[in-house]
Amino acid sequence: MSFTKQETAIRAAYRRKPLHQSLAQFMGRANRRLRVGAVIAVGLFGTALAGHNLVMNGGEDILIEFASDKPVDADHHLTDSLSVGARVEVEILSEMNFNLDDEKDEDTQEIRPKLEVALAYEPNTQFRFYTEVELSRKLILKDPDSRAAEFKLELTQAYVTVRDPADQFVLTLGRQYMGDEREWLLDEELDGVELVLRNDDLALELSYGREGIVRRDLLLKELRKQPDYFLARGFKAISEDSQVSAFALYQDGHEGKSDEDLLFLGVQSFGDLGSHVDFWADGAVVFGESKKGRDVRGFGFDVGVTKTFKELPMRPYLTAGVAFRSGDDGSGNDTAFRQSGLHGNSDRFGGVTSFHYYGEVFDPELSNLGILTLGAGFRPTRRSSIDLVYHRYAQHRLEDDLRDVAIDEDPEGLSRHIGDEIDLVVGIKEIENIDLELVGGVFLPGRAFENRDPAFFGGMTVQFKF
DSSP: OOTTSOHHHHHHHOOOOOHHHHHHHHHHHSOHHHHHHHHHHHHHHHHHHHHHTTTTOOOSOOOOOOGGGSOOSOOEESSSSEEEEEEEEEEEEEEEOTTSOTTSOOOEEEEEEEEEEEEEEEEETTEEEEEEEEEEEOEEEEOTTOOOOOEEEEEEEEEEEEEOTTSOEEEEEEEEEEEOTTSSSOEEEEEEEEEEEEOSSEEEEEEEEETTSSOSBTTOOOOOOOOEEEEEEEEEESSSSOEEEEEEEEEEOTTTTOOOEEEEEEEEEEEEEETTEEEEEEEEEEEEEOTTSOEEEEEEEEEEEEEEOTTSTTOOEEEEEEEEEOOOOSSSSBOOOOOOSSOOOEEOSSSSSOEETTOSSSOOOSSSEEEEEEEEEEOSSTTEEEEEEEEEEEESSOOSOOSSOSSSOOOOSSOSEEEEEEEEEEEEOOSTTEEEEEEEEEEEEOTTOSOOOOEEEEEEEEEEEO
8 A cells, every 4th residue: 555546546536525514514513511521521621731741841751652753663773764574473363152042053164374564664752754554465264155265465554653752742643543542442553643632641542533535455445434533631640550541532424334423422541549550431422313313312331450460479460340331221311332343342351461351252332232251371381371251231222233242143132131252361471572362252042032043253363573
């Protein structure tokens, strides 16, 4: 992929209305509560800036970090300023009985080899150009509905970052990764712009992004309409290891992947409570208009703690978490919470590798669900870990549909008990530049389903970094 693609072709495939018209249309639709909420959010950000002299205060230690601050995956220097890197990854995945019916064989097995090549140009600490290209293919070993697998050649990142010498002003333009600590709100490469203003313990992020303004897959000619995302986040460092943030994320849906116009307002926090206890807390409300023209009013939260016993052999740890998202009964306002569509829902507890913390088999978007999570793990060595995680799922409102889950079967809408899941996750990073992850899980359907045969998932990922 190259950014020299003909502009006329892009305009023909993807026309969009001017930004001021989009915002005017949104504010015209929004009710009084939505407008007041947006004004309060902007006011809080402005107050934080003015009260703490965010740009002018020259703190020496920056505690709030962003993706643009992290080292790039290109550490082989060709010159003092130019470096390259490469990574090979192989995934082996097996999905068994995802239709919850043992009598129908719809199991799938596949291998996904992937090659990533990266190039970075950093002549000084104030400028970076980075680009990353990924070549991959899905090799289907077993699938009743298998189609010929095609190669993908994707431009995953291509951006320029500039910053001032004090590292208080950071501007990034291009295709870049945007995320949060637990990938609960964001976990996606977007085309757009990000502006960061910060001092030692405060930060303000303003960004705009869209998936595929310039197409991601260089071998695919079509451009699909995707939502526009406008984001404002304010951060406060509580300590060196803890922080809290407030965000306002507006999704202008268009009529493509998601034509919902939504405003998410929320808070996130994570860090250390002392005595080797780590915590996380995410909460949000969502307003807007659904695909069917109904007003959206949903809410939800996710809180939990991990206690590590560092004085014991193999450093065992225990985790407990509760997540809840409102559902909808089909009348009046649409009260079902939905996540941003850019989420990843992946993080570590106390181990060396991340995994889907709402379940590797069921793997739901958090909507109309309550999820109880209990986990136990230990570190056999400093660079390896084993996690055993249990989930229990229940619907908030009875419904015969599930929003964006991995299994193929829908509930009947007669019981709130969706089911239970047990996952085993093994991470090994003993050899430098080689990572191994093994995942196994079983989902036990609850009374909500007509068919209640267990579903299984197994996966292995090996990654080699050059």
